[in-house]
Amino acid sequence: MSIISKEDVKHVAKLAELDFSDSEVEKITPQLDKILGHVANISKVDTAAISPTSHTLEIKNVFREDTVRESLSKEDDHLNAPEEMDGGFKVPKID
C-alpha cells in the first residue's frame, strides 16, 4: 500500500507553487512514496518512555535586548532584487 497518492503530490506541489506535468507526477509519486517509507522506519522505535520535544538542544530563553542596530543601506537592501521601483521590490501582478 502506498503512503502518498498522486492527488497528495498535486496538492503539495500546488502549496509549494510548483508546476508538474502529469508524466512528472507519475514519476515523482513512487519516488516520494519510497522516501516516506524509509522515513517511516523511525516509527518502529519504541518512544513510550520519551517525552515529545520540538527542539533537540537543551537551551531555552534566548532573547536579545530591544536595542536598535543599524539597518542595511538602501542600496544593499536592493542588491538581490531582480527588479525595483520607487525604492521598493517590484513583484509581478498578484492574482
Next chain:
Amino acid sequence: MNQQKDTYKKIDSKYETVIGLETHVELSTATKMFCGCKLSFGADPNTCTCPVCLGHPGTLPVINKKAIDYAIKIALALNCTTNNYSIFHRKNYFYPDMPKNYQISQYDLPISSRGYLDVDMGDYIRRVGITRVHLEEDTGKLIHTGTSGRISESAASIVDFNRAGTPLIEIVTEPDIGSPAEAKEYLISLRNLLLYLDVSDCSMEEGSLRCDANVSVKLAGTEGLGTKAEIKNMNSFKFLQKGLEYEVARQVELLESGKKVIQQTRHYDHITDSTKALRSKEEAHDYRYFPEPDLVPMHIEESTVKEIRAAIPELPFEKTARFVSQFGISIYDCRFLVADRNLAEYFEKCCALYSNAKTVANWLMGDFSALLNKEGILISASKITPEKLTCMLEMIDSGKISSKIAKSVFEEMFATGADPQNIIESKGLEQISDEGMIESVIDKVIGENPETVEQFRSGKVKALGFLVGQVMAQTRGKANPKLVNEILLKKLK
C-alpha cells in the same frame, strides 16, 4: 411602516447573532520581533531592513525580550493564564509581502490563553472570553501600481519590507459577542486597555490596531453555531459595527429565503457599506504549521510574571468604578474621563487641588475637550496645568470673576499658558462686586431707558433681560450678574 417595523422585530428575536473577534496589535517596541531593525512608521521604503527581516538564507532570528514582556503584560491584563512553556511555529504560505514565505507565529503553545475582558455596555456588562493571546511578526506592505491602487487593476506591486518583522500580538475572543454594538464596545475597551498598558499606539488609521470578525446567526435558543463568515477590512470602530450589521442582515435574509450561508472570507467596503466574498483559495487553510527550528523554547518564570503583574497600572474598568465611588460623579462622566489615560490623570490631579469634582469634570468634558479637539493636541501637551485650571475655578467660586469671563480667561490660558491671576489683572477682567459701583451703572441704565422700565413695570417680564444686558455691556461683562439682578429688581419696584 409599522408593518415593516414588526417584521424586523420578529426577525430580530427569531435569530441570535454570534460574533468572535480577532485583533492584531503592533507593539511599540523600539525594534522588530527578531532583529534589531528600528520600527518606524512612514519611513522611506526599505530603509529599516536587514538580512534577517528580508529573509536572506543563513540568517537567524533572535527574540526581542521586550516584545515577550509586553505580550505577558497584555495577557495578564486580559486575565489570561500565561503558559510557562511556549514555542513559535512556522506558518507556511506564499505571498509577496512575506520575505521568508513563512510567518513566524504561534500555534498550539501560545504565550497565554483562557482569559476575559469585561465590556461595559451601559446597562449591563458583557464578559467576553479571550481564547488566546499570541505573538507573531507582521508582514511587509504592498503598494499596488496604477492610479486606482487596486490589486485587480494593477500591472505590478511594490513591496516595502519596513513593517516586516514588527512584533504583532493576536488576541482571539470566544464567540461570546452577541451584537455588532457589543463588538464595537469590545474593541473600544480593548484599545483603551492597551493604551493604558502603553504597549502600542493603537492607531487604527495607521494600521497598528486591526480587527477581523467571525460572524454567524442561528435560530434563537438552539444549540451549536450557524455557518460563519469571516469579515475583513473594518478599519474603524464605526465600520466594525456597520460591517457586522450588514453581514448579520445578509445572513438572516439568506436563511429566511431558505438559502444557506457559505463559509467564506468577505471584505467590507465602507463606500458601498456592504461585504463581498473574496475569491476563495482552496489551499488557504493548509498552513502546514511546524515548530520553528531556528528558535528555542521559552520557559516563562513565575518571578518574571510576578514582576510584570506588579507593573500593571490601574485599568479602565477598575478606574471607572473607583471614580464613581471616590468622586461621586456620574458613570457617564467617568467613562468619558477614563477613556483617555492622560485625561483621567489630569482630572485626579485637579481633584487633589480643588474640592468640586463635578465642576472639574464639566470643564474637562466641555470647553477643555472642545479646544483640545479643535487644536488637535493631547491634554498632556496643553499649556494649562491642573494648578492653573483649579486656580481659575477658585476665582469663579469666590466671585472674583464671572463664569462668562472665565471662558475668555480659559481661552487665554489655553493659548498662552499664562497664569489666570495675571490674565485678569492685565486685562482688567476682575468681576465688579462693589454694590455702589453697580448701583451707579444701574441708575444710568434706568435713566437712559425709561420706556423699557415702563414696560417692565406694566408686567412685561422680558424687559428685565434687556436692562441686565445693558448693565453688563456698560461694565464690559464684569459686573457680578447676581448682584445686578438683585439691585435692578429692587430699584424697579
